[in-house]
Amino acid sequence: MMKTIYLDNNATTQVAPEVVEVMLPYFHELYGNPSSMHSFGGQVAGKVREAREKVADLIGASPEEIIFTSCGTESDNTAILSALAAHLEKRHIVTSRVEHPAIKVLCSHLSKKGYRITELPVNGDGLLDMDQYERSLTPDTAVVSLMWANNETGVFFPVEKAAKMARERGILFHSDAVQAVGKIPISMMINDIDMLSLSGHKIHGPKGIGILYVRKGTKFSPFLVGGHQEKNRRGGTENIPSIIGLGKACEVAKLNLSTENTTVRRLRDRLENEILARVPECRINGDRVNRLPNTTNISFGFVEGESILLMMDEYGICASSGSACTSGSLQPSHVLRAMGVPFTMAHGSIRFSLSVYSREEEIDFVIAKIPPIIGRLRELSPFWKPDNQRAMS
Numbered sequence: 413m414m415k416t417i418y419l420d421n422n423a424t425t426q427v428a429p430e431v432v433e434v435m436l437p438y439f440h441e442l443y444g445n446p447s448s449m450h451s452f453g454g455q456v457a458g459k460v461r462e463a464r465e466k467v468a469d470l471i472g473a474s475p476e477e478i479i480f481t482s483c484g485t486e487s488d489n490t491a492i493l494s495a496l497a498a499h500l501e502k503r504h505i506v507t508s509r510v511e512h513p514a515i516k517v518l519c520s521h522l523s524k525k526g527y528r529i530t531e532l533p534v535n536g537d538g539l540l541d542m543d544q545y546e547r548s549l550t551p552d553t554a555v556v557s558l559m560w561a562n563n564e565t566g567v568f569f570p571v572e573k574a575a576k577m578a579r580e581r582g583i584l585f586h587s588d589a590v591q592a593v594g595k596i597p598i599s600m601m602i603n604d605i606d607m608l609s610l611s612g613h614k615i616h617g618p619k620g621i622g623i624l625y626v627r628k629g630t631k632f633s634p635f636l637v638g639g640h641q642e643k644n645r646r647g648g649t650e651n652i653p654s655i656i657g658l659g660k661a662c663e664v665a666k667l668n669l670s671t672e673n674t675t676v677r678r679l680r681d682r683l684e685n686e687i688l689a690r691v692p693e694c695r696i697n698g699d700r701v702n703r704l705p706n707t708t709n710i711s712f713g714f715v716e717g718e719s720i721l722l723m724m725d726e727y728g729i730c731a732s733s734g735s736a737c738t739s740g741s742l743q744p745s746h747v748l749r750a751m752g753v754p755f756t757m758a759h760g761s762i763r764f765s766l767s768v769y770s771r772e773e774e775i776d777f778v779i780a781k782i783p784p785i786i787g788r789l790r791e792l793s794p795f796w797k798p799d800n801q802r803a804m805s
């Protein structure tokens with residue numbers, strides 16, 4: 413069987429073997445409900461507490477500030493809706509044009525209900541203009557939601573600085589840190605962020621589990637109401653195996669933080685630099701300094717991302733493209749459009765996202781395969797002429 417070279421870790425990750433191991437007993441041995449009066453269920457409650465402590469430890473929070481949810485999307489939705497419920501008189505939300513649909517689509521729904529949404533633009537490198545951000549904050553602003561790291565480019569927003577500015581004006585601040593947690597150190601002890609989202613399946617934990625961090629003292633209104641779970645902050649019987657798994661994933665992620673910053677970063681840089689050196693007419697999308705160590709978003713001119721993905725798939729290489737095939741037309745992603753990436757370049761964009769499981773020989777293999785793949789596709793393109801190179805430079 414062909415070996416899979418998995419460079420799509422911003423989409424989802426392999427569950428770490430040690431995570432799977434700790435989860436298994438909770439399906440068939442320790443399957444009790446932590447809310448039960450009997451000790452069979454009760455013993456699980458203690459394990460949930462330990463998992464909560466591990467999650468809190470990864471992000472420098474206290475365990476009481478951690479609410480388990482079903483995914484990053486639920487955490488994002490809960491944060492915004494809770495902030496609006498806390499300030500019913502305020503009708504304005506500040507966010508950015510490059511947020512994940514979990515925020516973007518919710519905000520567009522809210523705009524139909526009469527909320528005013530400011531979607532801050534980004535520059536060509538995917539960065540925010542902080543003066544413009546400051547000007548967007550008004551007495552009517554209920555909440556700001558800015559992502560810590562972009563899922564497509566890896567580019568960071570200065571969320572800690574932005575949160576401080578919001579705090580000074582009495583505005584709640586949420587950050588979608590789904591892509592940042594586990595890849596860079598985060599400490600909620602030293603910032604002013606009120607709410608933070610995290611997702612299990614992006615950090616080698618299971619799918620279907622997330623957390624919402626809510627700073628102590630922040631007015632909170634639950635999204636799912638029902639049982640008294642999570643101290644009445646999120647109804648629904650807890651997903652115990654996944655909670656246990658997420659706790660372990662956070663423990664492992666903490667140990668791997670330095671590997672992300674050294675080995676993973678080095679492999680990503682090598683992949684990127686070799687491709688730039690070997691393939692004409694390609695560019696990196698997003699600021700190359702201010703970004704995650706595992707992500708590179710590369711545009712190849714005169715080819716379509718989808719075709720590159722299909723050809724890479726023949727070699728077992730998994731990545732993502734920055735365009736989505738909707739109703740027969742290839743639309744570049746909202747992120748690349750917001751950055752003003754030229755259409756011809758945005759169509760041929762590929763995101764490679766590495767992990768601590770990525771190996772040197774896998775990167776070598778991809779470096780060897782990409783130039784001929786792009787070369788073959790360009791030969792088929794009516795727009796590609798070798799002298800395009802000069803025409804565009």
Ligand code: PLP
Pocket residue numbers: 422423482483484485486488512514559561562563588590591611612613622
């Ligand atoms: N936010 C960001 C930045 C993401 O990348 C994702 C997943 O792709 C999500 C939110 C949604 O997370 P989940 O898949 O757990 O709902």
